[in-house]
Amino acid sequence: MRVNVLLFDDFETLDAFGPVEILGKVEDYELHYGSLYGGEIISAQDTRIMTERIDLVNTDGILVVPGGKGTRTYVDNGAFLASLKMAAEQAAYCLSICTGSALLARTGLLDGKEATTNKKAFDWVRSVGEHVQWKEKARWVADGKYYTSSGVSAGIDMTLGFVRDMLGEEKAWEIANHIEYIWNSDCENDLFCRC
Amino acid sequence: MRVNVLLFDDFETLDAFGPVEILGKVEDYELHYGSLYGGEIISAQDTRIMTERIDLVNTDGILVVPGGKGTRTYVDNGAFLASLKMAAEQAAYCLSICTGSALLARTGLLDGKEATTNKKAFDWVRSVGEHVQWKEKARWVADGKYYTSSGVSAGIDMTLGFVRDMLGEEKAWEIANHIEYIWNSDCENDLFCRC
Numbered sequence: 356m357r358v359n360v361l362l363f364d365d366f367e368t369l370d371a372f373g374p375v376e377i378l379g380k381v382e383d384y385e386l387h388y389g390s391l392y393g394g395e396i397i398s399a400q401d402t403r404i405m406t407e408r409i410d411l412v413n414t415d416g417i418l419v420v421p422g423g424k425g426t427r428t429y430v431d432n433g434a435f436l437a438s439l440k441m442a443a444e445q446a447a448y449c450l451s452i453c454t455g456s457a458l459l460a461r462t463g464l465l466d467g468k469e470a471t472t473n474k475k476a477f478d479w480v481r482s483v484g485e486h487v488q489w490k491e492k493a494r495w496v497a498d499g500k501y502y503t504s505s506g507v508s509a510g511i512d513m514t515l516g517f518v519r520d521m522l523g524e525e526k527a528w529e530i531a532n533h534i535e536y537i538w539n540s541d542c543e544n545d546l547f548c549r550c
Numbered sequence: 551m552r553v554n555v556l557l558f559d560d561f562e563t564l565d566a567f568g569p570v571e572i573l574g575k576v577e578d579y580e581l582h583y584g585s586l587y588g589g590e591i592i593s594a595q596d597t598r599i600m601t602e603r604i605d606l607v608n609t610d611g612i613l614v615v616p617g618g619k620g621t622r623t624y625v626d627n628g629a630f631l632a633s634l635k636m637a638a639e640q641a642a643y644c645l646s647i648c649t650g651s652a653l654l655a656r657t658g659l660l661d662g663k664e665a666t667t668n669k670k671a672f673d674w675v676r677s678v679g680e681h682v683q684w685k686e687k688a689r690w691v692a693d694g695k696y697y698t699s700s701g702v703s704a705g706i707d708m709t710l711g712f713v714r715d716m717l718g719e720e721k722a723w724e725i726a727n728h729i730e731y732i733w734n735s736d737c738e739n740d741l742f743c744r745c
Contacts, residue, residue: 369571369729372597376564376702379595386596395600400574401581402567405590405598474730506730507571511703534564535669535701535742539732547730 356383357416361409361442362390363435365425368400370452373511374419377518380530387412389442391435399423409438418446421510422453422473430461430483440464448500450517452510456503460484468498473506474547492548494539505545512539551578552611556604556637557585558630560620563595565647568706569614572713575725582607584637586630594618604633613641616705617648617668625656625678635659643695645712647705651698655679663693668701669742687743689734700740707734 358378360371378384389409390396396404420439429435440462443449451459456472457480459465466486471493473480481489490496495504495513497520504513515538519527531538539546553573555566573579584604585591591599615634624630635657638644646654651667652675654660661681666688668675676684685691690699690708692715699708710733714722726733734741 367571368567368574372563372567372595375595375597376562379563388597400567400570402570402583403600405600475728506728508706508729508731532742533670533701534703536703537732537734537741546732547727 356385357413358384358386358419359409359412359414359416359442360386360388360419361439362388362396362404362406362421363425363429364397365399365423366421367423367453367507368398368402369507370421370423370455370510371419373508374450374452374514376534377511377514377530378417380533381518381522384417391438399425409442414442414445416447418442418449420449420451420455420458422451422455422457426454426457430457436462446500448502448517450502450514452504452513453506454480456480457483459501459503460487465501468501469496470498470501470503471496471505472503474549475506477549491550492545493542494545495542505547511536515540516542551580552608553579553581553614554604554607554609554611554637555581555583555614556634557583557591557599557601557616558620558624559592560594560618560623561616562618562648562702563593563597564702565616565618565650565705566614568703569645569647569709571729572706572709572725573612575728576713576717579612586633594620604637609637609640611642613637613644615644615646615650615653617646617650617652621649621652625652631657641695643697643712645697645709647699647708648701649675651675652678654696654698655682660696663696664691665693665696665698666691666700667698669744670701672744686745687740688737689740690737700742706731710735711737
């Protein structure tokens with residue numbers, strides 16, 4: 356299974372690399388990093404990462420969409436949204452972290468679906484996707500092939516939940532234990548909900 | 551304060567980017583990424599990251615040293631160890647994650663100090679630094695300017711502990727809450743100890 360991590364300038368570093376850490380521990384998952392035009396992408400934490408052009412890679416696998424302050428710009432970038440929509444439609448599964456769900460919502464692909472996002476950016480994200488059934492209290496939400504997580508660190512919990520759904524409970528705990536991660540394994544257990 | 555993250559091929563991605571996420575939330579910390587020769591470094595999760603030459607940058611600040619399978623090679627790389635030793639000596643604080651403490655131990659700078667590491671690699675790391683006082687049960691250990699953490703995710707807990715030591719309890723919790731991270735704030739609380 357191919358994993359494509361879609362990056363953009365000012366993405367939140369841990370949004371991407373938490374899930375990457377988990378997915379990289381699955382033997383037959385192969386990690387790739389894409390962006391709209393390829394080349395160097397700079398995260399909100401000044402990490403410079405080399406990427407492939409997303410429209411030139413095979414996106415038939417798992418698509419990972421981080422959030423971060425860059426989403427405030429990319430949510431209005433038509434070319435980026437078209438590439439994201441194409442990649443998300445082609446993907447077998449699509450995982451977004453934090454405000455990455457705002458980008459997905461703007462493509463229309465989450466319309467009618469349940470989803471969540473960072474609790475601190477909830478009102479903004481809701482305004483971006485008015486036809487999405489946003490859940491205020493959720494560490495993460497899975498609706499069909501779309502997995503959306505709450506803020507930053509929640510992406511790690513969600514991705515372990517995704518691995519559990521794909522490969523079973525034992526594999527998910529094996530990975531969590533291997534990286535000495537204290538997994539919040541219940542998607543309903545949301546300590547950061549405003550409600 | 552300048553933060554220098556020292557990377558090398560096959561470093562463990564989350565070892566570096568967990569701490570980076572935390573340190574990047576401190577207003578006057580400035581993040582930089584270095585390596586032995588500069589240029590592109592590829593993590594164990596196939597992330598391609600652009601770096602500066604570590605011996606050409608100002609390392610008077612916070613040095614971050616990740617672990618990962620690359621440490622098995624770099625622990626015998628004299629040029630790398632010389633650069634690491636120089637950078638660690640110059641740094642005001644030095645934070646290592648997982649088997650990053652094996653690299654530090656090999657420079658001799660941890661001799662006589664308390665330190666910890668990944669519990670799964672404990673015997674190997676101990677063999678690399680025989681004069682270090684290795685603690686088997688610790689989420690992380692602070693001894694003077696050296697902070698060493700247990701495996702991968704423990705680096706996030708340690709870095710929040712470091713921020714607490716530098717800037718106070720409130721700032722550390724503010725960052726943890728902002729990134730919706732469930733902080734294991736007690737360095738003695740080690741759920742992954744073999745003991």
